[in-house]
Amino acid sequence: MNTIAALKQGNLLVFNEVYYAWHKRVYYFILQKTRSSFIAEEVTQLTFIKCWNYRENLTEDLNIQLQLFRIARTTLIDFLRKETIYKEKVIHVIDKYTLPVDDLWGKLAExxxxxxxxxxxxxMPPMRRKVFEMSRFKGMSYQQIAHELSLSSRTVETHIFQAIKQIKHYLGFIISLLAWLCRF
Structure with a gap:
């Protein structure tokens, strides 16, 4: 009696022989595709469960190896598809019912x-503050600021440099704290 005919009749001894003969090969086939031992174990077990549950649908014209690997391949595809759908649903639920942490920290930090x-x-001294505000808040160039305030471009550049230095000194701790918080 051939293997597939025996399986179709529900012969557990033949199924055990098929299982022990092909289990490792199916496992490594899936492991090679996924690089995940967890997925390989799950899909291998599901492959043999499907082989047993649908044994009446096995084709006697094809050898058991070909049919097992076909079942394994389709089982892997189904497994990955379900995992992807599950992850998308979980992410959607998390996104829907939680505050975006980055936005919250960003708004607080801002x-x-x-x-x-x-x-x-x-x-800041009044002139330094005025030069800085014209440069950074109004978007004016050094030449425009120099012309409007009757200063040299070099003086404007010095005011900007000193203003940035003063701000860095003043905000040093805050910037360090924010950089630390952004890691989480």
Whole structure:
């Protein structure tokens, strides 16, 4: 009696022989495709379960090896498809019901930085503050600022350099703290 005919009749001894003869090969076939021992174990077990459950559908014209690997391949495709759908649903639910942490930290950090920047600007000498605001907030070039305030371009450049240095000094701790928080 051939193997497939015996399987179709529900012969458990033949099924055990097929299982022990092909289990490792099916496992390594799946492992090679996925590089995941967990998926390889799951899909291998599902392959043999399907082989047994649908044994009446096995074709006697094809050898058991070909049919097992066909079952393994389709089982792997189904498994990966279900995993992908599951992950997408989980991500959708998480996105829907949680606050975006990056946005929350970003908004808090932005607000904190605005307050600290305003305080740093208040402590600057009036001309330095005015030059910095014209450059950074109004987007004016050094030449435009120099022309409007009757200063040399070099003086404007010095004011900007000193303003940035003062802001860095004033915000140093905050920037370090934010950089640390952004890691999480």
């Amino acid at each position: 607000k904190e930085l605005q307050v600290k920047l305003a305080n740093a600007l208040k402590e």
